[in-house]
Amino acid sequence: MSDIDLHRHLIGRQGSRRELNTPVLVIDGDALSRNIAAMAAFAKRAGVALRPHAKTHKSVGIAKLQIAAGAVGVCCAKMGEAEALAAGGIASILITSPVVTPQAVARLVALAEKCDDLRVVADNPENADALAAAARGLKKTLSVVVDIDPGIRRTGVSSPEAAVTLARKIADAPSLSYAGVQFYCGAQQHIETFEGRRAAIEERTAYLSSVIEALRAAGLPPAQVTGGGTGTHRIDAALGVFNELQVGSYVFMDRQYDDCDLGGDGARLYENALFVDAHVISANAPGMGTIDSGFKSMSTDGGNPTIIAGAPKDAAFFFMGDEHAALLAMGHAFRIGDHVILAPPHCDPTVNLYDAYHVVRGDTLIDIWPVSARGRSR
Template identity: 50%
Template sequence: MADHQKTDRGPNERFIGVKGGRLKLNTPALLLDLDALERNIAAMAAHARKAGINLRPHSKGAKSIEIARRQVAAGAIGICCATLGEAEALASGGIENILITSPVVTPPMIDRLMTLNLASSGLMVVADNPANVDALAAASASAGRRLALVVEFDVGQGRTGTVSVEAAAALVHRIKDSAHLRYAGVQAYYGHLQHIPTHAERKAAATVQMIRVRELLDHLKAEGLVPDIVTGGGTGTFDIDPDGGVYTEVQPGSYPFMDREYLEIAMTSGGSSPFAAALLVQTSVVSANREGLAIVNAGYKSFATEGGPPVVVSPKLAGASYRLMGDEHGGVGYDPQSSKLKIGDTVEFLTPHCDPTINLYDRYHCVRGDTLVDIWPVDARGR
């Protein structure tokens, strides 16, 4: 059991260790199936070892010190964070070798980054702009400790990143020319490819981008700028990324949990997945006055729904569907000839998109079977 005795565990703490406590929870509650979580973490770690590639899982979804600890214990070389705030939260729990995967550019945030760099071993941050590199160099000079930078290379996402081989190489030279910065490597992350439904199409799209990464690496090698790390990839391309021969490490994020978006795609060439759903949202029926329709206490504030509606997983209901009915309410439609929901009944859902759904909650309610065994904070929620 994790050491969270000093953390406010909320109103469900009294159900920890109580047989059947899972069905007694105050709702809505974010559930984490520890058996599935542990299998998922072990499966990805074993895959990375077999593929001969380093694993630096992304914590933009988990936002959890405890989950990061478990990933590192399973063999991860470090952790990725999308934001400075996430990195601060995880570093406060002793997590080291953190890579911040988005640029840190404003003066107050750069000040915080310098403080974190003094306190956190192995910290790295991406950069994609010469002015930002200059600002980080000046701040590092004042702080008295070199900062490790990873140059981001855009591989089709059209978000952050240098947009050409030449621009990326020029930025590497700029970093190398500074006495106050360390050139650590290259990031090439194709998040927009992770949910392509068929494995063959996803592999083809990823291969195109890995060819571009190879062009960059060949250019850097010719200029004597071989990167120590090349990082990228994700859960949807977990078995594709190592085959390209360009990445030294991968940064999948959703695999500990899985969600509807990932469980609906062909994760492997055979269609099967080594990862199972570990994250659920438990709700309660608060009204059941209409035949074939029950109202649960979870709406816009309980699910991130840009990926579509959540899926009813328990109880088993014929023809089950969910629709949003306000901030606090959702409607569960079902075939009334097969079953009937009544007020107080528990309904559990598979999340449509795990990352932003987790950010809606303060706590994970960790279960094994029907028993609540622990409650973990979502340490970096809102950060």
């Protein structure tokens, strides 16, 4: 039975959050709206375009909320995500990972026919040649962004000279259009102190500026300078090199970003809006409750979740297998059926474990939204 069929009868019923079958992925709808509005207002004040990364939420509905608030479009990490969001009516999409295999390039060109504004990154001249050949049958040019390696050796050209060579190849191809550059400092996003994060980003942005200067000197100034993220968006905007921000996790927040001082003053800029709800299913040992939420219900690469409600905030959390976890709090009397709310440690891969969001206002289920691109990792 689908999540919608299982829980449709609970929509609008007062207190129905407690009646959801668990584990279940929950959005606080009001917190989500406030996060979207706060980031949109910041981008407007800073004079930068907002292109949120949809790999966080994988949702047509949330992407539309972001665009309605002022975003120019979205980013997608994979072709499958882009196909799902385009099918839902999202008109401007940047694919932030290179698309290189013949079968993937064929899908890219097919999507470009349907999508008003599809952009893709490249970091290799051979890939640019393949994109140019495949795009010759399009009625419009295919927009290509030069991906620049920020130092993590994952993707991206490795030098200013390589950026110029690739940009020129793209610009010279009649079926392609050179759209700009991408620079995403993923390794710096979770540096916890603002000062440490700012120093790291200032150093990397100086390198980005050297690449842009080389492109300008070659007559290839990038119209779009896109990148950044939730952890660095305040710093990125202040440095004034990016004109488009690829923030993602701000819509939900998670423990990894909660550990970071995003603004430099210790204030929380965005709220937890994403939760995994669970129930205590066994309580036969003093001070211990076993919940029905284990490895299969949330990503574990970021450590343990934060306990929001239903147990002492300082209770110890231990995964106990695929379907279970334990809460330990000496002196606390756990009871079977206790409703426990957890904030996941890493939102993006946690979302990918679920088919639907259960949107709540307070303790009441108000809607169920599909995770449109769940599992679309190809």
